[in-house]
Amino acid sequence: MTNYKKKNIDIIINHAKVYGFIFKSSEIYNGIKSIYDYGPNGIEMKNNIKNFWWDYMVKYRDNIVGVDTSILMNNKVWDASGHKKNFYEYFIINYYNKKIYILEELLNFILYKINNKNNIKINNIKINNIKIKFLKLFKKKKIKKLNIFFKKKIIKYNLSKILKWDKIKKINLMFKTKINSFKKKEYTYLRPETAQGIFVNFKNIKNSNRMKIPFGIAQIGKSFRNEIISKQFIFRIKEFEQMEMQFFIFPGEEKKWYKYWIKSRLEWHYFLNLGKNKYRIKDHKNLSHYTTFATDIEFKFFDSFKELEGIHFRKDFDLKNHQKLSKKNLKYFDIKSNKKFFPYVIETSLGLDRIFYSIFYSSIKIQKINNKKRIYLKLPFFISPIKIAILPLIKKGKIINISKKIFNNLKYKYYIVYDDKDSIGKRYRRQDAIGTPYCITIDNKSVINKTVTIRNRDTMKQINYKIKNINKYFKKNFDISNFFKKKII
Numbered sequence: 001m002t003n004y005k006k007k008n009i010d011i012i013i014n015h016a017k018v019y020g021f022i023f024k025s026s027e028i029y030n031g032i033k034s035i036y037d038y039g040p041n042g043i044e045m046k047n048n049i050k051n052f053w054w055d056y057m058v059k060y061r062d063n064i065v066g067v068d069t070s071i072l073m074n075n076k077v078w079d080a081s082g083h084k085k086n087f088y089e090y091f092i093i094n095y096y097n098k099k100i101y102i103l104e105e106l107l108n109f110i111l112y113k114i115n116n117k118n119n120i121k122i123n124n125i126k127i128n129n130i131k132i133k134f135l136k137l138f139k140k141k142k143i144k145k146l147n148i149f150f151k152k153k154i155i156k157y158n159l160s161k162i163l164k165w166d167k168i169k170k171i172n173l174m175f176k177t178k179i180n181s182f183k184k185k186e187y188t189y190l191r192p193e194t195a196q197g198i199f200v201n202f203k204n205i206k207n208s209n210r211m212k213i214p215f216g217i218a219q220i221g222k223s224f225r226n227e228i229i230s231k232q233f234i235f236r237i238k239e240f241e242q243m244e245m246q247f248f249i250f251p252g253e254e255k256k257w258y259k260y261w262i263k264s265r266l267e268w269h270y271f272l273n274l275g276k277n278k279y280r281i282k283d284h285k286n287l288s289h290y291t292t293f294a295t296d297i298e299f300k301f302f303d304s305f306k307e308l309e310g311i312h313f314r315k316d317f318d319l320k321n322h323q324k325l326s327k328k329n330l331k332y333f334d335i336k337s338n339k340k341f342f343p344y345v346i347e348t349s350l351g352l353d354r355i356f357y358s359i360f361y362s363s364i365k366i367q368k369i370n371n372k373k374r375i376y377l378k379l380p381f382f383i384s385p386i387k388i389a390i391l392p393l394i395k396k397g398k399i400i401n402i403s404k405k406i407f408n409n410l411k412y413k414y415y416i417v418y419d420d421k422d423s424i425g426k427r428y429r430r431q432d433a434i435g436t437p438y439c440i441t442i443d444n445k446s447v448i449n450k451t452v453t454i455r456n457r458d459t460m461k462q463i464n465y466k467i468k469n470i471n472k473y474f475k476k477n478f479d480i481s482n483f484f485k486k487k488i489i
């Protein structure tokens, strides 16, 4: 179903493992499906992405604050949020190979196949009509009719043998967990979105930080979903991190802020410099239970666009339901108009693992130099796990002293490494593979001329540089404010 080119996804998974970015969880026991661990370089890169998001969303603004709320929450939260009732995925199992497919994705895939084959009408029914009919049934969750529809309308066309299906199955994606082992009935769920921690704390945060509408609350944290379909590396996993922000606004201003946040979030993505043509904005047709309207920022993975981030208009759905169930007043009082009301909410929700994947996938470059393969990670410098590698050419005498001095001078400013193992060629290759933007080599010339060689990862160009000016060089090249010279939108 996914359009991955097998060879490429294998290269990415292998590179992530060999160079300490991502490992299969519990690998020595053959792993656990759709769950991954981040290695030493992975965690550095992940933290850099988090910081980049946090700086842009919280630190550089005066109307957004951050929180870190718990993963386990009162069971009633999931009644009020609607997740117990509505957070289902619909699956269908292939009759022949017993593979499980997400219903909506499968339909899109089949229609894509039909469309691309000959762009024809089938039995006088236009493809588009099939799609519209399906989406209507899907939206209303008419499973019985969907089953008939799937069998009669789709299978009848007998496009290939694979189109024979078992019945549609409906599964709640939340992980249920016991909260007190002595009391059988006490249970809750691992949160499936970080947003609810923000909604239930709305009053606390508004009061403690004297927030005035319009304002936002941001959070980065783990979420859990019992996803059935895997095989997409870290694109869809069971334990993942979200970077979410709920923006509370005056009712009636939703169009303005919705537009604003789509533009602003796109700007953040463009700062990563992965190529504007890799992004696409798409209205979300099949809305989740809490949204009134929504847009996805999609990213082109291999040859198909996939959801990266969601911008959702949640109206007053969450606060209203939490007030109803908790019986606590969650309305906002506006002094100017002397009115109490539920603020409306625009949410921005980005999967950290998904953005990690998009950056990692886009940054792997394979070059041929003198018939030899060079693999390097062309990461934005502020995302690279390691910023500088100090590489003494010889392991003795004054060269070591100079190298250690440079290392000790820079280590408090940047995450750097000191490496004197292997040949210089091998050391360069290793730093290229983990995306280190600069390598400093120290040799005999350093002793005589007080200069070092600085090598650029992308161009492989080397320059001689005075040791006493090294700080200035990196200050200029690692200045993140260059990115934000424009006013943040």
Ligand code: GAP
Residues within 6 Å of the ligand: 192, 193, 194, 195, 225, 227, 234, 235, 236, 237, 238, 240, 242, 244, 307, 308, 309, 310, 347, 349, 350, 351, 352, 353, 354
């Ligand atoms: N609070 C809103 C919310 O959770 P969502 O569209 O279900 O909305 C938001 O998820 C984002 O979280 C997605 O765009 C995606 O980046 C990420 N995400 C969702 N499920 C995921 C999964 N199983 N694995 C990795 N990332 C996921």
